[in-house]
Each structure stands twice: as structure tokens, then as C-alpha cells.
Amino acid sequence: MTTRILAPGDTIGILGGGQLGRMIALAAAPLGLKTHIYAPDPKSPAFDVATERTVAAYEDEAALALFADSVDVVTYEFENVPAATAQLVAQHRPLYPDARALATTQDRLLEKTFVRDLGIPTPAFAAVDDRASMAAAVGAIGRPAVLKTRRFGYDGKGQVLVREGLGLDAALAMMNGQPAILEAFVHFRAEVSVIAARGRDGTFAAFDVVENRHENHVLRTSEAPADVKPETTASAVAIARKIAEALDYVGVLGVELFLVDGPAGERVVVNEIAPRVHNSGHWTIEGALTSQFEQHVRAIAGWPLGATDTRGRVTMTNLLGAEANDWRALLAEPGAALHLYGKSEPVPGRKMGHVTRVKS
Amino acid sequence: MTTRILAPGDTIGILGGGQLGRMIALAAAPLGLKTHIYAPDPKSPAFDVATERTVAAYEDEAALALFADSVDVVTYEFENVPAATAQLVAQHRPLYPDARALATTQDRLLEKTFVRDLGIPTPAFAAVDDRASMAAAVGAIGRPAVLKTRRFGYDGKGQVLVREGLGLDAALAMMNGQPAILEAFVHFRAEVSVIAARGRDGTFAAFDVVENRHENHVLRTSEAPADVKPETTASAVAIARKIAEALDYVGVLGVELFLVDGPAGERVVVNEIAPRVHNSGHWTIEGALTSQFEQHVRAIAGWPLGATDTRGRVTMTNLLGAEANDWRALLAEPGAALHLYGKSEPVPGRKMGHVTRVKS
Incomplete structure (x- = not known):
């Protein structure tokens, strides 16, 4: 081959x-x-x-x-x-990305273990396969915690918040018998992400760190650059780079992080890795010199990565369900860049499109 | 319908x-x-x-x-x-644009007559159908002049410069018996163009005037905004608007103009109208808030026109023939936006792609 x-x-x-x-x-x-x-x-x-x-x-x-x-x-x-x-x-x-990147990121337990073994902060976590491991995990991690299926979860699906008062059996039942992971609930100040790329030759480039707001576990807005300290940006980018290098990754990846305030100032904790272009990188189409999509193409083609400079202050807003029906108003708004995905049925909460606004 | x-x-x-x-x-x-x-x-x-x-x-x-x-x-x-x-x-x-826009712009004689009748400056011109009308045209217009086929000319094809010493029969023979037009040769300082759009509701929007450089009659570079006086920009835009309104035009049109220095300062003279998106508008993809292509789609869809603000100083360079083989170097140039057209055969002079550079 x-x-x-x-x-x-x-x-x-x-x-x-x-x-x-x-x-x-x-x-x-x-x-x-x-x-x-x-x-x-x-x-x-x-x-x-x-x-x-x-x-x-x-x-x-x-x-x-x-x-x-x-x-x-x-x-x-x-x-x-x-x-x-x-x-x-x-x-x-x-x-590209290869089978190892897929296998590592498809399974929350493998993913978190991989990240922790790189010395990168993650929430405390433990495997949950049955009543006994569930009890042990809650004992070790405490409450609140989040019980998630190890596989096939997205946009909050396959998750349950384990608060005081929720029985372990009730929580476990919501996993439908699938292998699960219990993660400590992180009291974050904000959710941020890094979209980065690694080329076939090992070159690495990251876009600006973005701040993401979710509603009902679905991304609502991404703002670039995130309002974080330069050291935090450097730390987030270094994390993405370490992950990409450890996986010998080729292509664009998204790393979702929690921004946490602590005694030593703000710091980031890895929530999740996406081995692909990412919703929180859509702002790059108009907001960066190279879009995450072009960057991914460049990386997997074996071509040089593009410049990742941000063009100004950028806000990307998802259009969910019937919100896409506002297309007329969005088209009439000067400088608003409308993206519709060509989906015919505006199921509530479904990602139908997005709109990006750049202020220079 | x-x-x-x-x-x-x-x-x-x-x-x-x-x-x-x-x-x-x-x-x-x-x-x-x-x-x-x-x-x-x-x-x-x-x-x-x-x-x-x-x-x-x-x-x-x-x-x-x-x-x-x-x-x-x-x-x-x-x-x-x-x-x-x-x-x-x-x-x-x-x-859209309709059959009248097509008919008017397909024929250089109809086009120039239409423009002149709107009170817009054009080079002097006259119809040439045979030896007698050719002699009359050269007598009226003088030399140098340009003899062009009325139809199907582009990128300098079907044109001959009628200088001193070129026999009228020889010039006529190059028209291969097709109806022709003789146009006065314009001693221009620069070639500029306006890309503009008119919506179904009559709204009008123009991009910045661009300066175009040609080589061997083929567009080489477009630079936006053109280095012209504000009155010249206003005049060029007013010309495009008058043309669009007279045609009840819907869509993007390109108006090519000669920039001429005269006793009263610089002025513009219409060279040609293109009833479509235009090579000298490719810079708008990265260089303007809305691209000429999106603008055309908005216009013919019956949607509001987009904002036409320019993002900085923009240069678009055509990649002709084997120049497209430089794609590796262009991909490695930070901020250069490469566009390849997917053509398989780099025939010399063929437009294979373009590259746009924006300086903010």
C-alpha cells in the first residue's frame, strides 16, 4: 500500500x-x-x-x-x-487518523487512561462494569459524578449525573448493561477546546483556544479567542500536541477541556478527544486564515499545514432544529456568514447549520 | 412559471x-x-x-x-x-440574468451601442461588415484601432490591432467573414473593473473597483482596491449601476473599464460587460465579506445581497498552464489561498487556478 x-x-x-x-x-x-x-x-x-x-x-x-x-x-x-x-x-x-486513534477515542475508559498516562490532567475516573465496581467507583470518586457509557456517547447521550440520593442501581440501569465509566464532576468555570492538526511529517499547528457554551449538552456557541490567560492557552495547546504526538496522529483533532479555577490560578483538565474536525472549530471557516476543514485535508494529503491566525473576534452559533428557519434574517445581517447543512428535517435539537460573525 | x-x-x-x-x-x-x-x-x-x-x-x-x-x-x-x-x-x-442581458452582451456592437445610448463613455466604434464599411470605419476612427468579431471573442481571441501599414483586406481576412466591429484604441493608464450585483428587488451592491493586469490578453492579476481617486470609483460604480438598471439585471455582472488620463484628470471608459461572475472578482472569496459567487447566488435566489466590504489589500493571481504545478510552494506560503479548478490538462495559457493574498 x-x-x-x-x-x-x-x-x-x-x-x-x-x-x-x-x-x-x-x-x-x-x-x-x-x-x-x-x-x-x-x-x-x-x-x-x-x-x-x-x-x-x-x-x-x-x-x-x-x-x-x-x-x-x-x-x-x-x-x-x-x-x-x-x-x-x-x-x-x-x-488518517489511523485505527489506533479511533480505538483510543471510541472508548472513554481507554481515552482517559491514555491521557492520564501522558501526565495530562483528567477528572478522576474509574471503570464501572457491575454493581460492585459501581460501588467502588462512587466510594473512590464521591458525588456528584457522571456515569457514562464507555462507547457511542455524544451530545450528552448515554450519560447520567450521579447526585446524592440517586440509587446506584437506578444509575446503572440507565447504562442498559453497557460497560461504563464514572467520572468526577468537574466544577468548571468554562468549557474550552483546542482544534489542532498534525501533518504526516509531524508538523503541528493549533488554532486559537475557543470558549464553548452548551445547552442541553449540545454546543450552542463557540467564541475565539477564549478569554483565558496566555499560559492557559499555551498549556491547552501543549496538551493537544502531546496527545497528537503520542498517537502519531495525522489530521485535525479536537480536544475539549474544562477550565477550572484553583488556588494556583486557572488550569485546564481534559474532558474528551475527538479524532476529527469538530463543531467548535467551525468558526475557522471565516475566522482563521485556514479553516479546520482545509487543514484536515492538508494534513491527510501529506501537504504543509496552513496558517492558523485568527482574523478578529469570532463567534460561531449553532442553528438547532427550527432555528434554521431564521435563514432570511441571517442572510439580511451584514457580515453574518450562514452555513446550512442541507438537512431536510428540522428535528428539535438537530444541528441544521451555523452562523459565524467576525469582528475585526 | x-x-x-x-x-x-x-x-x-x-x-x-x-x-x-x-x-x-x-x-x-x-x-x-x-x-x-x-x-x-x-x-x-x-x-x-x-x-x-x-x-x-x-x-x-x-x-x-x-x-x-x-x-x-x-x-x-x-x-x-x-x-x-x-x-x-x-x-x-x-x-437570471435574462435573455436580454445575454443578447446585449453577446454582441460587441449591440453592447457598445447600448452603453453609448445610456450616455456612458465608450471608445469610438463602428460596425464592419465588408470592405466598404471597414474603409469608412478606419476613416472615421483612425489608427491604431482594434478590429474584433462581434461575437464569441474572449481573452483576445478574434481580435486584430489595426496599425499603420496593416492592409484593410488583411485585417478583414482575420475575421473569417464574421461581422465585426472596429474600436478606437484607447491609450489607457490601467485596466480596472467593477463587479456588482443587482437583486430581484432592484437592490444594488458593488465590490471595490479592482485594477487588472493582462498578459497576452489573459488576466494575470487583479488588485483590490484599485489605486484610483474616490470620484473615479464612484463613477465606475455608477456606470455599473446604470447598466444593471437599464437591463433590469438580476445577478452579478462584471464591467471592464479603461482608466484614462485626460486634461480633466482620470476618467473611465467602458470596454466590456460580462453578464456573469468574473475572473477579476475571484479575489472576493477571501478578500470581501461576501464572495461574488455567493452574491450571485443570493441575487438569483431572490435573497438580500451580502455586504461587499473589502478585508484589506487583496491580490489575486491567475495560475496559467504549467504554473499550477507550483501548488506545493503556494500551499507552503502562509496566508496564500490556493484555488485549483480540477482541470486535468495544463494547456499553455489555460486558467488552471488562482491564488489570493490578503494583507490586512
Whole structure:
């Protein structure tokens, strides 16, 4: 299998057809690259802008092989790519980020263990597989704590806050028998994230640290740059770099952190790693010299990373559900950059688009 | 036929599959619009990023009808759309800019007459159909002058400079029997252009005036804003507006002008109108708050026009032929925004891409 540097005219294969795949495809085209989107849903938003499309299940080995053979490099837009899918694809073409990055970040216990073993602060955590380990974990970590499924959680799904008074059995029942992790509840001042990239040659570049606000566990706004001390920014970027280097990572990654006030001042604690472009990096399309999507394309193509300078004060606001119906007003607002994802059904809370405002 | 305002999820039909159609499609997608490209060449660059594709001749009435019926509005990326094609499409769906804009700008004689009749300065010109009219035209206009075919000329094709010593028969022979126009040669200080847009509701917005440098009749660089007096900018914008209003124009248009120094100071003279997005507006992708491509989409969708503020000092440089092979160096240049058009064959002089640099 070749791992040659891509050239214009080559094709990037993307597993997943949501808005992240769509925006990767939109960023690949100006660089002269074609895209081939692989997704099971024929209505996938990314299909609208891709050069080639495959509608097939992630378990369809024949379709996966055909797909991989038709492209020059493969990436993905969601971290729950099945391990078997990743392995099969990687037998045909280079997969970036690789199977190890996927395996590490798909499982909250592996992820937190990996981060802690690098000497990076995480909330206290413990594995929970049954009543006994649950009791031990609560005993060690205390309450409040958060019980999460180890796998397949996103936007607060598969999580329960273990407060005083909540029975261990009741909490455990909400895991539906899946392996879980108990994490100490962090009394954070703010949630921040770092979007960074590592190239095939090991070069590393981070965007400005952003502050994120969530509502109902779903990202509402990201503001760049975050209102944190320069040392905190340096610390967050150093964490992202250490993680990327330890994984021999290629591509864009998002590191979500809690900003915590303590006796020694503010500090950051890692919450989660996303092995992909990230919602809290959408502001870079207008707000940075290179977008996170172009940066990801550059990294996996084996090309030099782009400049990450921020253009001003940037706010990205997600459009959830029926909020996307405000498109007329947003189009009429001078300087507001509207992004709609081409989804037909505005299910409540569904990410339908976003809008970015840059103040220079 | 409905002329309703478009909504996200609707489809824009584009006649023509070159880089302009490609960049219109790339601008439509973030606004939630689908695109359907109609072009005869199966290797058309715009196909790579379009939602739907039709490969058919512009004379294929059945294919044109199917295409038009599948979209919500039709536009085009080149001004030489055959009149019959435009008429047929317009019977099915709204065509913006309309058939009158096409007819007026396809023919240099109609175009110059239209502009002159609006009281806008043009070079002196006269129709040339045969030896007698050629002799009369040269007698009236003098030398040097430029003899051009009335139709189908671009990038200097179908033109000859009529200097002292060039026989009238020799010049006429280069027109290959096509109707022609003789235009006075303008001793210009610079070539400038205005890219402007007019919405369906008559609103008008212009980008900054740009200065263009050509090599071998092909655009080499555009710089925004042009180094001209504020009155000159106002005059150029007023000209574009007068033209757009007289045509009841909808969409983006480009007006190329000569900047001339005279006894009363600098002034502008109209050279040519392009009823479409224009190469000298590519700088707006990074250099203005709204790109010319998004602006065109907004206009033909019936949406409000976007803000046209310039972000700094902007230079756009075309990548012609083998120059596109410099992509590695351009990717490594901080802040240089590379655009490649997905064309496979770097024929000498062919527009393969461009690069934009913004200094804030």
C-alpha cells in the first residue's frame, strides 16, 4: 500500500455523510481534490457536494473495498467508525487518523487512561462494569459524578449525573448493561477546546483556544479567542500536541477541556478527544486564515499545514432544529456568514447549520 | 412559471461546467442550496462539486427541458449561451440574468451601442461588415484601432490591432467573414473593473473597483482596491449601476473599464460587460465579506445581497498552464489561498487556478 503524497486531481474518501463530511468536501475542492463520500443514508448531506458517492452499510465489505480502491486516502467524519470497517479500509488505502486513534477515542475508559498516562490532567475516573465496581467507583470518586457509557456517547447521550440520593442501581440501569465509566464532576468555570492538526511529517499547528457554551449538552456557541490567560492557552495547546504526538496522529483533532479555577490560578483538565474536525472549530471557516476543514485535508494529503491566525473576534452559533428557519434574517445581517447543512428535517435539537460573525 | 423566492433545499441550475460554475456551486452549498450543472463535456470541472449533472449539448432540447424542470432557477457561467438555449430554458424556469442581458452582451456592437445610448463613455466604434464599411470605419476612427468579431471573442481571441501599414483586406481576412466591429484604441493608464450585483428587488451592491493586469490578453492579476481617486470609483460604480438598471439585471455582472488620463484628470471608459461572475472578482472569496459567487447566488435566489466590504489589500493571481504545478510552494506560503479548478490538462495559457493574498 502506497502512502505517497497526494497531488491535485487525487481523491479523498470520507466515511460518513453528515455536515462534517460535507464541509471537508467543500474544503477539498478548491485544492483541486475530488471527494468520494461513503454513507448508508441516501439522503446524506455530504452527497450534495461530493464527486462520487457510495450508499452502503459500514459492514458491507465488498462496497468498502470498492470504495477504498477508488480513492487515494481515506478519512472519516465521526469517531464511531466500526473497528472492522477501519481495518478493512486500511488494508487498501492509508487511513488518517489511523485505527489506533479511533480505538483510543471510541472508548472513554481507554481515552482517559491514555491521557492520564501522558501526565495530562483528567477528572478522576474509574471503570464501572457491575454493581460492585459501581460501588467502588462512587466510594473512590464521591458525588456528584457522571456515569457514562464507555462507547457511542455524544451530545450528552448515554450519560447520567450521579447526585446524592440517586440509587446506584437506578444509575446503572440507565447504562442498559453497557460497560461504563464514572467520572468526577468537574466544577468548571468554562468549557474550552483546542482544534489542532498534525501533518504526516509531524508538523503541528493549533488554532486559537475557543470558549464553548452548551445547552442541553449540545454546543450552542463557540467564541475565539477564549478569554483565558496566555499560559492557559499555551498549556491547552501543549496538551493537544502531546496527545497528537503520542498517537502519531495525522489530521485535525479536537480536544475539549474544562477550565477550572484553583488556588494556583486557572488550569485546564481534559474532558474528551475527538479524532476529527469538530463543531467548535467551525468558526475557522471565516475566522482563521485556514479553516479546520482545509487543514484536515492538508494534513491527510501529506501537504504543509496552513496558517492558523485568527482574523478578529469570532463567534460561531449553532442553528438547532427550527432555528434554521431564521435563514432570511441571517442572510439580511451584514457580515453574518450562514452555513446550512442541507438537512431536510428540522428535528428539535438537530444541528441544521451555523452562523459565524467576525469582528475585526 | 413561478418566480418565487428560493428556499434552502432548492436547486440552482447552471449552464456551463467550467471553473465559474464550479465556484458558484461551492458558494451555493453553504447556503443550503443544491446545484445541477449542465455541460457537454463529461470532464467539466464543475461536475466534481455539483449535486446533479447533465452531460448534453446546448442544442439538445429534450435534455434542456428535463434539466430546467428539475431545478428552481437557472443561471449560466458563460455569455455565449445560444439564444435558442436561453429561450427554451426560460420557458420552463426563471433565467437570471435574462435573455436580454445575454443578447446585449453577446454582441460587441449591440453592447457598445447600448452603453453609448445610456450616455456612458465608450471608445469610438463602428460596425464592419465588408470592405466598404471597414474603409469608412478606419476613416472615421483612425489608427491604431482594434478590429474584433462581434461575437464569441474572449481573452483576445478574434481580435486584430489595426496599425499603420496593416492592409484593410488583411485585417478583414482575420475575421473569417464574421461581422465585426472596429474600436478606437484607447491609450489607457490601467485596466480596472467593477463587479456588482443587482437583486430581484432592484437592490444594488458593488465590490471595490479592482485594477487588472493582462498578459497576452489573459488576466494575470487583479488588485483590490484599485489605486484610483474616490470620484473615479464612484463613477465606475455608477456606470455599473446604470447598466444593471437599464437591463433590469438580476445577478452579478462584471464591467471592464479603461482608466484614462485626460486634461480633466482620470476618467473611465467602458470596454466590456460580462453578464456573469468574473475572473477579476475571484479575489472576493477571501478578500470581501461576501464572495461574488455567493452574491450571485443570493441575487438569483431572490435573497438580500451580502455586504461587499473589502478585508484589506487583496491580490489575486491567475495560475496559467504549467504554473499550477507550483501548488506545493503556494500551499507552503502562509496566508496564500490556493484555488485549483480540477482541470486535468495544463494547456499553455489555460486558467488552471488562482491564488489570493490578503494583507490586512
